[in-house]
Amino acid sequence: xxxxxxxxxxxxxxxxxxxxxxxxxxxxxxxxxxxxxxxxxxxxxxxxxxxxxxxxxxxxxxxxxxxxxxxxxxxxxxxxxxxxxxxxxxxxxxxxxxxxxxxxxxxxxxxxxxxxxxxxxxxxxxxxxxxxxxxxxxxxxxxxxxxxxxxxxxxxxx
Amino acid sequence: xxxxxxxxxxxxxxxxxxxxxxxxxxxxxxxxxxxxxxxxxxxxxxxxxxxxxxxxxxxxxxxxxxxxxxxxxxxxxxxxxxxxxxxxxxxxxxxxxxxxxxxxxxxxxxxxxxxxxxxxxxxxxxxxxxxxxxxxxxxxxxxxxxxxxxxxxxxxxx
Numbered sequence: 001x002x003x004x005x006x007x008x009x010x011x012x013x014x015x016x017x018x019x020x021x022x023x024x025x026x027x028x029x030x031x032x033x034x035x036x037x038x039x040x041x042x043x044x045x046x047x048x049x050x051x052x053x054x055x056x057x058x059x060x061x062x063x064x065x066x067x068x069x070x071x072x073x074x075x076x077x078x079x080x081x082x083x084x085x086x087x088x089x090x091x092x093x094x095x096x097x098x099x100x101x102x103x104x105x106x107x108x109x110x111x112x113x114x115x116x117x118x119x120x121x122x123x124x125x126x127x128x129x130x131x132x133x134x135x136x137x138x139x140x141x142x143x144x145x146x147x148x149x150x151x152x153x154x155x156x157x158x
Numbered sequence: 159x160x161x162x163x164x165x166x167x168x169x170x171x172x173x174x175x176x177x178x179x180x181x182x183x184x185x186x187x188x189x190x191x192x193x194x195x196x197x198x199x200x201x202x203x204x205x206x207x208x209x210x211x212x213x214x215x216x217x218x219x220x221x222x223x224x225x226x227x228x229x230x231x232x233x234x235x236x237x238x239x240x241x242x243x244x245x246x247x248x249x250x251x252x253x254x255x256x257x258x259x260x261x262x263x264x265x266x267x268x269x270x271x272x273x274x275x276x277x278x279x280x281x282x283x284x285x286x287x288x289x290x291x292x293x294x295x296x297x298x299x300x301x302x303x304x305x306x307x308x309x310x311x312x313x314x315x316x
Contacts, residue, residue, distance in 0.1 A: 006192035010227055
């Protein structure tokens with residue numbers, strides 16, 4: 001197959017929730033799961049993230065905390081302002097599941113394949129060593145997907 | 159510790175979505191993930207399920223389909239009538255993530271521990287070889303949890 005038609009994986013690696021107060025929700029999970037409180041971190045500064053939201057640059061940031069649920073990590077996201085799909089979901093639906101994530105290779109090819117299935121990109125950004133893409137898969141799949149691509153080399157060959 | 163204070167596990171085993179048409183959503187996942195269409199099944203008849211919803215017996219049933227996402231299975235749930243937390247979530251929020259599930263031991267002890275954390279039972283029922291419990295964890299955890307307990311012996315020792 002010369003062209004991707006699927007995600008290229010079916011292994012989910014993350015379940016993410018958008019919340020109003022990451023410290024409060026993390027404390028509740030810590031108690032219920034019997035796990036230590038995770039470190040709360042902040043997404044990279046806008047210059048490093050080079051994020052776009054619905055096609056426009058955005059300086060949105062978020063507080064994050066992660067729990068290890070086995071193969072899958074649980075991500076808690078508290079939006080910190082700026083236009084983002086995190087704030088959009090929190091405003092429209094309140095706290096709850098924001099997306100499930102898959103580790104993929106070839107973001108451009110995969111997003112092109114999804115676009116052919118009627119699933120466009122909503123938001124993209126970079127983190128140290130990789131990039132993330134949220135796609136508007138809710139109408140077709142009932143949940144937003146995030147594509148995570150870790151780059152093998154310091155310079156991306158896309 | 160003589161009394162449970164946590165789930166007793168932190169390994170998530172299932173992500174479940176409530177949908178209007180399980181065949182349609184399963185076809186979309188099949189295409190995007192590159193996996194074969196799963197068998198669509200129907201939950202056990204009410205006599206076998208012995209389900210309760212908010213403390214009252216219910217004859218609710220649902221169509222189910224499962225995809226293997228690695229450690230985690232993706233469950234698609236289409237309510238088929240009867241009072242249930244499946245129909246309740248679909249009516250109130252539309253299609254989307256319904257719960258995440260953990261495989262536990264000792265349903266009565268775990269639900270007692272969760273009740274002490276302010277998380278009561280919403281719905282319980284049986285399937286061949288085990289039982290499920292939905293708890294009202296959304297206010298505290300941002301998502302509903304399902305507790306799945308498979309019984310080791312034909313007669314439950316609870």
